[in-house]
Amino acid sequence: xxxxxxxxxxxxxxxxxxxxxxxxxxxxxxxxxxxxxxxxxxxxxxxxxxxxxxxxxxxxxxxxxxxxxxxxxxxxxxxxxxxxxxxxxxxxxxxxxxxxxxxxxxxxxxxxxxxxxxxxxxxxxxxxxxxxxxxxxxxxxxxxxxxxxxxxxxxxxxxxxxxxxxxxxxxxxxxxxxxxxxxxxxxxxxxxxxxxxxxxxxxxxxxxxxxxxxxxxxxxxxxxxxxxxxxxxxxxxxxxxxxxxxxxxxxxxxxxxxxxxxxxxxxxxxxxxxxxxxxxxxxxxxxxxxxxxxxxxxxxxxxxxxxxxxxxxxxxxxxxxxxxxxxxxxxxxxxxxxxxxxx
Numbered sequence: 001x002x003x004x005x006x007x008x009x010x011x012x013x014x015x016x017x018x019x020x021x022x023x024x025x026x027x028x029x030x031x032x033x034x035x036x037x038x039x040x041x042x043x044x045x046x047x048x049x050x051x052x053x054x055x056x057x058x059x060x061x062x063x064x065x066x067x068x069x070x071x072x073x074x075x076x077x078x079x080x081x082x083x084x085x086x087x088x089x090x091x092x093x094x095x096x097x098x099x100x101x102x103x104x105x106x107x108x109x110x111x112x113x114x115x116x117x118x119x120x121x122x123x124x125x126x127x128x129x130x131x132x133x134x135x136x137x138x139x140x141x142x143x144x145x146x147x148x149x150x151x152x153x154x155x156x157x158x159x160x161x162x163x164x165x166x167x168x169x170x171x172x173x174x175x176x177x178x179x180x181x182x183x184x185x186x187x188x189x190x191x192x193x194x195x196x197x198x199x200x201x202x203x204x205x206x207x208x209x210x211x212x213x214x215x216x217x218x219x220x221x222x223x224x225x226x227x228x229x230x231x232x233x234x235x236x237x238x239x240x241x242x243x244x245x246x247x248x249x250x251x252x253x254x255x256x257x258x259x260x261x262x263x264x265x266x267x268x269x270x271x272x273x274x275x276x277x278x279x280x281x282x283x284x285x286x287x288x289x290x291x292x293x294x295x296x297x298x299x300x301x302x303x304x305x306x307x308x309x310x311x312x313x314x315x316x317x318x319x320x321x322x323x324x325x326x327x328x329x330x331x332x333x334x335x336x337x338x339x340x341x342x343x
Contacts, residue, residue, distance in 0.1 A: 008087075008119040009080045027076045034082045035073045039064040041089040042286055046293050048096055049138075049251055055297025059289040066289070067207040071279040081282040083120035087113045088127055088262075088283060095131050099139040111157075118161055123265040123283060125161035128154040130261055137245075137254045181271055183219045191220040193268035195230040196276060197237070200263060203278060204288050217275035252294050258287030 012034075013027070020026030043060035047053065063069070072078035091113035098106035110131070117124030132154050135147060181189035199217075220227055237256070245253035266272065266280040 004122070006080055006119065006121055008116060009083055009121070012079060012083065024076065027079075028074065031073050031076060031079050031082060034079065034086060035064070035069070038082055038086045038089065041086060041093065042289060045089050045093055045096075045286070046290050048093065049254075049290070050294060050297060052297040052301070054300050055293040057293075058296040059293030062292050063285055063289040066204075066285055068203055068278050068281045068285065071277070072282040075279060078279045078282075080121040081123075081279045084117050084124045085283040085286065087117035087120060088124055088130075089286060091117060091127050092130060092134065095134060096138065099135065114157070123262065123280075125158065126261050126264055128158040128161065129264075130258060132158075133254060133257050133261065137250055137257075179271060182268070182275055183221065185221075188219055188221050189268065189271060191222070191227050192217070192275065194227055194234070195220055196267050197260070197263065198230040198233045199276060200281060200284070201233070201237075203281060204259075204285065207278075219275075252291055255287040255290035255294065258290065259284045260287075262287065 012030070016027050016030050039060050042063045043056045046059040047056035050056065072081040091110045094106045094110035094113060097103070098110060114124065114127045114131075117127055132151065135150055135154075139147065182192060183189055237260070241253050241256040241260075244250075244256070262284045263280070266277075268275065
């Protein structure tokens with residue numbers, strides 16, 4: 001068992017117990033409630049970025065129904081992933097309002113929500129990094145002097161949050177100053193870590209098997225096809241992200257950055273006791289769903305502009321049918337259940 005400092009999650013459990021006692025159904029029901037709130041925030045986030053209700057609806061629907069979300073929502077201990085995402089998105093919403101309309105109150109709210117996100121789980125550490133990206137992608141109207149101040153503040157916040165996360169016991173493999181690498185080898189550990197982004201992309205796009213605890217993720221002991229293919233996939237992903245930005249597809253490029261940045265804490269840069277787990281994807285899925293919503297919204301707008309009503313209706317119908325079929329596909333495969341963990 002990992003002794004992590006996640007007081008907000010603990011407070012939420014205490015509140016549940018005070019209201020409902022020890023009934024597991026109540027704790028799970030509260031997880032679903034928090035998930036619905038997070039879904040609503042994803043809708044607002046995509047709507048604020050794109051200004052398109054259809055894009056926001058598609059993104060929110062996919063976020064709520066994506067099969068991988070089962071790990072965080074149905075798993076009572078997975079509440080930390082829901083809470084960190086919930087406050088993470090609140091922080092970004094407030095910061096987006098700040099860079100668009102000014103007002104120190106929005107900035108204060110953004111920083112407060114960031115603190116709540118961090119106190120839910122250590123992955124909240126990357127919120128300042130994502131806000132820096134928002135400053136780069138969407139903050140052109142801000143005065144240069146204010147940008148420099150925000151840059152300094154967010155870099156300090158990011159570095160401080162990383163130090164606090166490491167000291168908070170989130171990873172038992174570095175507890176007490178001793179670092180334990182997977183495979184008892186630095187090389188094996190980081191060769192294996194290189195394959196994780198591609199694994200998470202696969203789980204995001206084709207979640208054909210939900211794995212609740214993937215502590216037995218296969219190690220990569222040496223250079224080989226799996227390592228090189230994964231490295232190539234990472235480089236290709238980065239190249240597409242940069243190319244989309246240069247081609248003025250700024251929102252899609254930002255969502256791609258969001259997905260990768262929010263995965264950073266769980267990519268074994270710092271050794272974690274679970275090599276991989278599907279509940280790690282709860283927050284990064286905000287970025288993926290943003291991409292799907294953006295593309296879906298653009299496709300529907302293109303059809304409407306050309307007054308192609310029948311194809312537009314068919315497109316929406318296909319989307320509505322795809323989400324449940326996407327989930328149904330997962331249920332046909334065996335679900336692996338591992339021991340309870342606190343990652």
